Amino acid sequence: xxxxxxxxxAPQHERSDRTNSIEFNDHEPPLAPDSELDxxxxxxxxxxxxxxxxxxxxxLLPPLYSYTSALTGPGSDSLQARTVEWARDNHLGPVxxxxxxxxxxxxxxxVGGVPxxxxxxxxxxxxxxxxxxxxxxxxxxxxxxPGEGAWTPLGPLINGKADAFVTSxxxxxxxxxxxxxxxxxxxxFFSFRAYPGTKIPQPWDRPDYVELNRRPSLVAAFSGGFRxxxxxxxxxxxxxxxxxxxxxxxxxxxxKNGVPNIGMxxxxxxxxxxxxxxxxxxxxxxxxxxxxxxxxxxxNRKWGFTGPKNKTAVWRSGAGITADGHxxxxxxxxxxxEALAQTLVRAGAIRGMQLEINQEWVQLNTYSTNSSGKTTxxxxxxxxxxxxxxxxxxxxxxxxxxxVRSP
Amino acid sequence: MTPELHWRNNExxxxxxxxxxxxxxSFFGVVALTVRESGPHPGQIAMPLLVGIGIVVYVxxxxxxxxxxxxxxxxxxxxxxxxxxxxxxFLATRSVGSFSQVWPAFTAIVxxxxxxxxxxxxxxxxxxxxxxxxx
Numbered sequence: 001x002x003x004x005x006x007x008x009x010a011p012q013h014e015r016s017d018r019t020n021s022i023e024f025n026d027h028e029p030p031l032a033p034d035s036e037l038d039x040x041x042x043x044x045x046x047x048x049x050x051x052x053x054x055x056x057x058x059x060l061l062p063p064l065y066s067y068t069s070a071l072t073g074p075g076s077d078s079l080q081a082r083t084v085e086w087a088r089d090n091h092l093g094p095v096x097x098x099x100x101x102x103x104x105x106x107x108x109x110x111v112g113g114v115p116x117x118x119x120x121x122x123x124x125x126x127x128x129x130x131x132x133x134x135x136x137x138x139x140x141x142x143x144x145x146p147g148e149g150a151w152t153p154l155g156p157l158i159n160g161k162a163d164a165f166v167t168s169x170x171x172x173x174x175x176x177x178x179x180x181x182x183x184x185x186x187x188x189f190f191s192f193r194a195y196p197g198t199k200i201p202q203p204w205d206r207p208d209y210v211e212l213n214r215r216p217s218l219v220a221a222f223s224g225g226f227r228x229x230x231x232x233x234x235x236x237x238x239x240x241x242x243x244x245x246x247x248x249x250x251x252x253x254x255x256k257n258g259v260p261n262i263g264m265x266x267x268x269x270x271x272x273x274x275x276x277x278x279x280x281x282x283x284x285x286x287x288x289x290x291x292x293x294x295x296x297x298x299x300n301r302k303w304g305f306t307g308p309k310n311k312t313a314v315w316r317s318g319a320g321i322t323a324d325g326h327x328x329x330x331x332x333x334x335x336x337x338e339a340l341a342q343t344l345v346r347a348g349a350i351r352g353m354q355l356e357i358n359q360e361w362v363q364l365n366t367y368s369t370n371s372s373g374k375t376t377x378x379x380x381x382x383x384x385x386x387x388x389x390x391x392x393x394x395x396x397x398x399x400x401x402x403x404v405r406s407p
Numbered sequence: 408m409t410p411e412l413h414w415r416n417n418e419x420x421x422x423x424x425x426x427x428x429x430x431x432x433s434f435f436g437v438v439a440l441t442v443r444e445s446g447p448h449p450g451q452i453a454m455p456l457l458v459g460i461g462i463v464v465y466v467x468x469x470x471x472x473x474x475x476x477x478x479x480x481x482x483x484x485x486x487x488x489x490x491x492x493x494x495x496x497f498l499a500t501r502s503v504g505s506f507s508q509v510w511p512a513f514t515a516i517v518x519x520x521x522x523x524x525x526x527x528x529x530x531x532x533x534x535x536x537x538x539x540x541x542x
Contacts (some may be wrong), residue, residue, distance in 0.1 A: 056521045068513045071506045076449040393449050
């Protein structure tokens with residue numbers, strides 16, 4: 001071993017070996033030639049392993065950066081939701097669908113029983129015992145629970161009168177321990193406005209949250225629908241076509257006066273010039289006041305990929321329109337696509353559409369603004385995953401907000 | 408002082424200085440991210456927690472990697488300064504959002520990989536020059 005060369009002048013990557021050599025020379029007997037060869041071989045192997053590891057890591061850096069960016073983006077989505085969204089954005093949608101189905105096959109909605117107190121609604125309701133609301137809903141369960149299907153006011157009284165109502169109802173006669181919420185808005189007293197989310201392509205004429213000046217009249221907001229690319233349709237926002245609309249797809253439109261409509265694009269909704277927004281999502285699930293017969297036979301293509309023929313009972317939300325123009329929102333756990341449609345029909349919808357699937361995405365928040373002007377929100381159901389102040393700051397998904405209509 | 412002692416002390420001094428530089432630079436990166444994230448937004452993580460996580464997942468691994476690299480003679484101060492400064496700039500320019508604690512972990516992976524990559528590139532260049540010179 002050479003100790004004649006000044007180690008500080010040696011190339012950087014060779015210094016440590018020489019350092020070791022100096023120390024070994026002082027304290028250990030000289031190494032046998034075979035051992036030196038072994039050491040040389042091991043060092044060479046380690047170096048190659050190191051090079052391969054660095055090479056693999058460098059190759060993996062772009063997807064790692066992409067995934068990290070997806071995790072750290074704005075919004076209140078959970079780690080799981082962000083991971084799923086990132087996978088779907090990177091051509092792994094079929095894998096995610098199968099994983100979801102595998103998960104649902106092992107976490108099915110409970111059959112039978114009665115709802116526990118913990119799943120009952122959490123939204124603030126006005127303590128008005130008698131209201132002139134819509135007719136009570138008929139529960140599909142054999143034995144009703146107290147108050148099931150009876151409407152109570154939701155949100156502030158307007159001129160001393162309630163104009164939005166909410167009720168709790170079971171999804172069907174099978175999943176009787178699940179309870180879902182139904183909200184009824186009268187558009188004579190509420191105006192609606194669609195908002196984009198960060199995942200919605202530009203251009204936007206509004207922010208991806210409820211503006212400060214609109215918050216005092218904000219009553220509620222709910223999530224808009226599937227990711228646009230999975231919706232089977234398009235979107236119009238502020239008059240601009242974000243994604244081309246498709247005839248025959250279920251559409252929630254809001255005109256420039258904030259009046260909503262739901263129907264089939266090209267048949268029920270044809271004039272886009274009067275619209276402020278239009279959002280399409282899958283095929284209609286209610287038409288002419290009856291559930292779409294395809295709901296029972298579709299092989300997981302038209303309304304998402306949830307078990308055989310969408311019969312897996314999961315969290316879903318949907319919206320419908322009544323003959324007199326009321327907007328109906330339905331959401332909660334234990335809903336098959338058929339149960340969602342039947343609940344909309346039960347609530348009086350003549351046309352209806354599915355909005356969301358999965359507990360992560362189904363959400364309706366109610367809001368109130370105190371005397372100092374601070375707006376706070378609350379989830380309609382405790383099982384909803386995002387916090388109550390969602391949509392007061394930017395969010396990934398588009399949504400629809402309901403405001404008290406100006407006189 | 409014997410040559411051996413002089414060598415060991417000098418090497419230890421250089422190593423400790425490099426580790427300190429790595430720790431300080433990476434800590435500045437974590438602080439830059441924390442300042443960036445300090446405004447209220449959805450998914451905000453508590454500032455002390457973000458600093459703590461940053462130290463565990465970035466500062467400590469980066470400093471340990473530098474320590475190991477210096478012991479093996481595979482890195483030096485210019486490389487550490489380059490990678491550490493790039494880390495500060497990178498972390499200071501992240502947009503606010505959720506799960507910001509993932510950025511220090513990502514920066515640690517990139518920084519350690521970069522240090523190794525710089526070493527391999529320099530080795531490769533040195534070997535090429537040596538081979539060219541002898542030929």
